[in-house]
Amino acid sequence: MESLWDNINEEDRKRIDFLRAELTRHNHNYYVLNSPEIGDREFDEMMKELESLEAQHPEWDDPMSPTHRVGSDLTKGFQQVKHIHPMLSLGNTYSVSEVEDFMRRTKSSLMGETFEIVGELKFDGTSISLIYEHGRLVRAVTRGDGEKGDVVTENVKTIKSIPLQLDGDDYPDKFEIRGEIVLPWEAFERLNKEREFNEEPLFANPRNAASGTLKMQNAAEVARRGLDAYLYYIIGDNLPCATHYDNLMAAKRWGFKISEAITVLHDIAQVDEFISKWDIERKTLPVATDGLVLKVNNLRQQLNLGFTAKSPRWAIAYKFKAERALTRLQYISFEVGRTGVITPVANLDPVLLSGTIVKRASLHNQDIINSLDIHDHDMVYVEKGGEIIPKITGVETSMRDSSSNRVEFITNCPSCGSRLERVEGEAAWVCPNKYGCAPQIVGRVQHFVGRRMMNIDGIGEETAELLFSTGLIKNIADIYDLSHAQLAMLDRFANRSAERVMTGIKESKEVPFERVLFSLSIPYVGETGAKKIARSVKNIDNLMSMTHEQLTEIEDVGPRIAESIIEYFSVPENREIIERLRLAGLQFSLPQDSDEGGSDRLAGKSIVISGTFVHHSRDEYKALIEKHGGKNVSSISKKTDYVFAGANMGPSKLEKANALGIPIIDEDTFLSMIAD
Numbered sequence: 013m014e015s016l017w018d019n020i021n022e023e024d025r026k027r028i029d030f031l032r033a034e035l036t037r038h039n040h041n042y043y044v045l046n047s048p049e050i051g052d053r054e055f056d057e058m059m060k061e062l063e064s065l066e067a068q069h070p071e072w073d074d075p076m077s078p079t080h081r082v083g084s085d086l087t088k089g090f091q092q093v094k095h096i097h098p099m100l101s102l103g104n105t106y107s108v109s110e111v112e113d114f115m116r117r118t119k120s121s122l123m124g125e126t127f128e129i130v131g132e133l134k135f136d137g138t139s140i141s142l143i144y145e146h147g148r149l150v151r152a153v154t155r156g157d158g159e160k161g162d163v164v165t166e167n168v169k170t171i172k173s174i175p176l177q178l179d180g181d182d183y184p185d186k187f188e189i190r191g192e193i194v195l196p197w198e199a200f201e202r203l204n205k206e207r208e209f210n211e212e213p214l215f216a217n218p219r220n221a222a223s224g225t226l227k228m229q230n231a232a233e234v235a236r237r238g239l240d241a242y243l244y245y246i247i248g249d250n251l252p253c254a255t256h257y258d259n260l261m262a263a264k265r266w267g268f269k270i271s272e273a274i275t276v277l278h279d280i281a282q283v284d285e286f287i288s289k290w291d292i293e294r295k296t297l298p299v300a301t302d303g304l305v306l307k308v309n310n311l312r313q314q315l316n317l318g319f320t321a322k323s324p325r326w327a328i329a330y331k332f333k334a335e336r337a338l339t340r341l342q343y344i345s346f347e348v349g350r351t352g353v354i355t356p357v358a359n360l361d362p363v364l365l366s367g368t369i370v371k372r373a374s375l376h377n378q379d380i381i382n383s384l385d386i387h388d389h390d391m392v393y394v395e396k397g398g399e400i401i402p403k404i405t406g407v408e409t410s411m412r413d414s415s416s417n418r419v420e421f422i423t424n425c426p427s428c429g430s431r432l433e434r435v436e437g438e439a440a441w442v443c444p445n446k447y448g449c450a451p452q453i454v455g456r457v458q459h460f461v462g463r464r465m466m467n468i469d470g471i472g473e474e475t476a477e478l479l480f481s482t483g484l485i486k487n488i489a490d491i492y493d494l495s496h497a498q499l500a501m502l503d504r505f506a507n508r509s510a511e512r513v514m515t516g517i518k519e520s521k522e523v524p525f526e527r528v529l530f531s532l533s534i535p536y537v538g539e540t541g542a543k544k545i546a547r548s549v550k551n552i553d554n555l556m557s558m559t560h561e562q563l564t565e566i567e568d569v570g571p572r573i574a575e576s577i578i579e580y581f582s583v584p585e586n587r588e589i590i591e592r593l594r595l596a597g598l599q600f601s602l603p604q605d606s607d608e609g610g611s612d613r614l615a616g617k618s619i620v621i622s623g624t625f626v627h628h629s630r631d632e633y634k635a636l637i638e639k640h641g642g643k644n645v646s647s648i649s650k651k652t653d654y655v656f657a658g659a660n661m662g663p664s665k666l667e668k669a670n671a672l673g674i675p676i677i678d679e680d681t682f683l684s685m686i687a688d
């Protein structure tokens with residue numbers, strides 16, 4: 013009997029298909045064509061509708077659905093596979109004359125035949141091999157050692173410019189396409205700003221950031237960082253066209269992002285022109301490039317030319333020289349960070365460098381200033397050399413005004429006037445006035461409210477400054493005395509923003525102890541350190557009463573951190589702040605149940621974990637084994653009681669377990685073994 017349900021299901025199915033197709037098209041418009049047809053809001057609404065329909069109909073789940081591009085937290089461990097075709101590199105040159113040699117060599121190898129060259133940008137990211145079958149992305153593999161690489165499909169699926177399902181019907185049934193995964197300058201700068209604020213190590217350049225991101229275990233974080241991908245090399249038996257260029261144009265129609273820069277060139281003069289053009293224009297590109305690639309266009313000719321052991325004979329890379337600009341030093345400012353360290357910053361006449369306008373460059377510390385021997389208003393060389401934070405690499409002394417003075421490091425804090433102190437054994441100068449120096453206080457407030465710390469939504473860097481400059485807060489504890497009325501009175505502060513801050517403050521009271529500890533800005537206590545300390549000491553009272561010796565017994569706490577903790581708690585202002593935060597309801601101890609929930613269900617059992625899991629990470633499983641009285645061991649022996657196996661368990665482990673007759677349990681079995 014046809015029921016009403018069948019009709020509803022039919023409608024849902026159609027709607028799901030429609031939304032998937034539309035969202036895929038809009039993703040392509042936005043990420044590949046850079047020309048969105050609809051606004052973000054409309055897009056988000058469609059995505060939400062699709063998510064909710066898919067949740068109602070798990071039976072129609074499709075791994076290619078646009079909803080899967082947000083990434084999950086469960087991508088754990090990478091499997092390695094052998095490349096179908098080894099991933100080779102390219103012969104490099106830095107000179108136009110060597111490029112011309114390559115052209116002549118190619119002509120003679122082709123017995124004087126005419127040939128075309130395809131000029132391309134050499135993207136500075138991390139290379140990727142994508143395998144498509146029946147128009148669907150089935151695997152994404154990193155270069156690895158060229159022979160085998162890591163399978164990073166889940167992470168790659170979060171890159172919206174990579175099609176999961178191809179358009180058209182003239183693609184080969186099975187083919188490989190290679191390209192470069194890049195982190196555009198803008199996303200890179202945003203990421204580093206965030207990392208700087210959270211005191212995490214900065215990425216030196218977009219290439220490192222792209223490859224680091226691609227290998228992350230957390231696809232949701234990968235999705236957030238904003239990777240992009242340009243494809244430039246397609247390999248397969250039944251390619252639609254006889255030339256590299258035409259195949260790339262076909263790939264573009266199938267939905268891939270193919271650089272607009274690629275050009276067919278007919279002779280040495282055109283190649284030279286292409287090089288000169290991009291030597292200049294690359295500076296305005298949204299992504300990092302480190303050169304150009306020149307490839308023989310005709311696939312038959314490519315086949316004739318073949319490969320050396322390391323690289324194709326039909327292509328060559330022309331590398332750009334490190335970019336540097338000459339500009340005038342206006343003045344050096346000395347900035348005070350939240351820990352009181354003074355950073356000298358060179359303020360420059362604005363100059364274009366690798367696509368961004370540079371106005372400031374860090375001079376790091378006094379030693380750098382001394383070694384550069386900078387004078388007031390010198391002409392200085394600024395370089396990015398793949399690194400984002402521009403560096404001053406030299407001074408053009410021939411252009412120096414002979415009457416100019418050598419730059420001297422300051423002796424007093426530029427903000428509060430205190431006499432600076434030199435940190436023993438380091439090049440840094442610090443302002444010792446921790447509790448009276450405005451930028452240090454504001455810096456601590458900014459750190460406290462940050463995303464990885466108390467995550468108080470609504471208080472950004474500027475609001476923190478505003479709250480301090482209007483006298484509403486003088487330290488982090490004052491945040492918890494703020495009222496809605498006080499906030500609503502602030503300039504530029506709408507009712508809704510005040511509401512948001514109040515909610516953020518309330519929610520921060522649930523932030524776990526380890527993050528509260530990190531948010532206090534105890535010098536040298538970073539994110540990981542705070543975690544280890546919190547787990548070891550359990551609550552703040554224990555921490556406050558510990559001796560130097562007891563502190564250094566905590567994992568990773570050395571004498572410098574121990575001293576810093578003792579000093580921090582010896583200051584009455586800090587103790588008072590802690591008391592006020594405690595009264596406000598912040599978490600100053602680990603939750604009661606963090607030790608609870610244990611049992612002796614696995615008492616005396618030795619368990620080896622192998623493979624990757626769905627419900628918990630490996631580390632979480634290790635902790636669970638211990639919580640229930642078991643022992644996690646790393647290698648299989650006669651004494652092993654169980655092998656706890658996830659997906660992709662190593663074959664040698666499997667063989668050994670079988671040979672010794674050790675029971676192999678899966679995730680569900682393990683969870684049922686420890687269940688109440």
Ligand code: IVH
Pocket residue numbers: 100101102132133134135136138139140191192244245305323324327329
């Ligand atoms: S073609 C068989 N084209 O440069 C050679 N490579 O030094 C296939 N790269 O590993 C590579 N942009 O990661 C090619 N337009 C481009 C490229 C490019 C960047 C990278 C790629 C490769 C490395 C070689």
